[in-house]
Amino acid sequence: QSALTQPPSASGSPGQSVTISCTGTSSDVGGYNYVSWYQQHPGKAPKLMIYEVTKRPSGVPDRFSGSKSGNTASLTVSGLQAEDEADYYCSSYAGSYNHWVFGGGTKLTVL
Amino acid sequence: QLQLQESGPGLVKPSETLSLTCTVSGGSISSSSYYWGWIRQPPGKGLEWIGSIYYSGSTYYNPSLKSRVTISVDTSKNQFSLKLSSVTAADTAVYYCARHVVDWDASDIWGQGTVVTVSS
Numbered sequence: 277q278s279a280l281t282q283p284p285s286a287s288g289s290p291g292q293s294v295t296i297s298c299t300g301t302s303s304d305v306g307g308y309n310y311v312s313w314y315q316q317h318p319g320k321a322p323k324l325m326i327y328e329v330t331k332r333p334s335g336v337p338d339r340f341s342g343s344k345s346g347n348t349a350s351l352t353v354s355g356l357q358a359e360d361e362a363d364y365y366c367s368s369y370a371g372s373y374n375h376w377v378f379g380g381g382t383k384l385t386v387l
Numbered sequence: 388q389l390q391l392q393e394s395g396p397g398l399v400k401p402s403e404t405l406s407l408t409c410t411v412s413g414g415s416i417s418s419s420s421y422y423w424g425w426i427r428q429p430p431g432k433g434l435e436w437i438g439s440i441y442y443s444g445s446t447y448y449n450p451s452l453k454s455r456v457t458i459s460v461d462t463s464k465n466q467f468s469l470k471l472s473s474v475t476a477a478d479t480a481v482y483y484c485a486r487h488v489v490d491w492d493a494s495d496i497w498g499q500g501t502v503v504t505v506s507s
Contacts, residue, residue: 278433312493314434321483321500322426322434327493365434369492375447376424376492381433 279304279377280366287385288356296382298349298366304377306347310369313342313351316381317362325364326351353384361386389414391484391498399478399505405471409484409498416465417442422487423467424494425458427480435480439487440467474505 281299288294298305298313305311311329314322324333326342329349339354349368353360366379395407409423416423424439438448440458448456452471460467471478481502485494 308492310492312491314494321497322494323497324493324495327488327491327495331491333495367434367436367493374450375439376436378434378436 278380279370279374280368280379282364282366282379282382284380285383285385287387288353289387290356290358292356293352293354294356294384295350295352296364296366296384298351298368298379300347300349300368300370300377302347304368304370304374305344305349307371308369309344311342311344311349312367313340314365314367315360315362316365322365356386358386360384389486389496391486391496393482393484393498393501395501395503397502397504399474399503400507401475401505402473405469405474405478405503405505407469407482407484407501407503409467409469411465411467411486416460416467417462420489422447422489423460424485424487425469426483426485426494426497427478428483428500429477429480437469437471437482476505479503479505 313326316322329344330342370377399405422439425437455472457470481500483500484498486496487494
C-alpha cells in the first residue's frame with residue numbers, strides 16, 4: 277500500500293483539462309512544499325514534470341501545473357494531447373525518517 | 388548531458404544478494420547539489436524509493452527495506468551501488484537509479500532501468 281493516495285485512473289478528451297489528486301498527511305504532503313510529479317510512459321523511465329508543488333523543470337510544457345491544499349496535492353493537465361496519455365506518480369518529502377514517499381500512480385487516458 | 392546507466396545481473400536466486408551499479412557520465416557525482424538514489428518498480432505496480440546517498444557517503448534508506456539495503460559511492464569511478472540482501476520474489480522489479488536535486492527534493496534525471504528477477 278502506497279503512502280500517498282492517488283485515483284487509479286483519470287481521463288479526458290483532447291483539448292480538455294484533467295486534474296489528478298494526491299492525498300497524504302500532515303507528515304508528508306501537508307507538512308512540506310516538496311511535492312513532485314512524474315510522468316511515465318510504458319516501458320520508459322519516469323520523467324519529472326513538477327517539483328516543489330508548482331514549479332516546472334525546463335522543457336516541461338506550461339500545460340502542466342501543480343497545486344496543493346492542506347494534505348492534498350494536485351496535478352492539472354490542460355489542453356490534453358494524445359502524448360499526455362501515461363501513468364502519473366506524485367511524491368513527497370516525508371521527514372527525516374521516511375524521507376521520500378510515492379503515490380500509487382494514476383493512469384491518464386486521452387479519449 | 389548527464390546520463391545514468393544501471394548495470395548488474397538480471398537474475399538473482401532467492402536468499403542471495405542483489406547487486407547493482409549506476410554509472411554517471413557527462414558530469415561529476417561529487418556535487419553538493421545532488422543525492423544519488425535507487426527506486427524500484429515491481430511488474431505492473433508503482434514506484435518505491437529504496438534509498439539515496441550523498442557524495443560524502445551519507446545514506447538515507449526506506450525504513451521498510453533498511454535492514455537489507457546498503458548503498459555506497461565510489462567517486463573515483465563516478466559510480467554508486469546498491470546491495471539488497473536476502474531477496475525474495477517480492478524483490479523482482481525494474482530498478483532505476485536517479486539524480487535527486489537537493490534543493491528541489493525531486494529526481495530530475497533517471498537511468499533507463501534494469502530488470503531484476505528473483506528466481507531459482
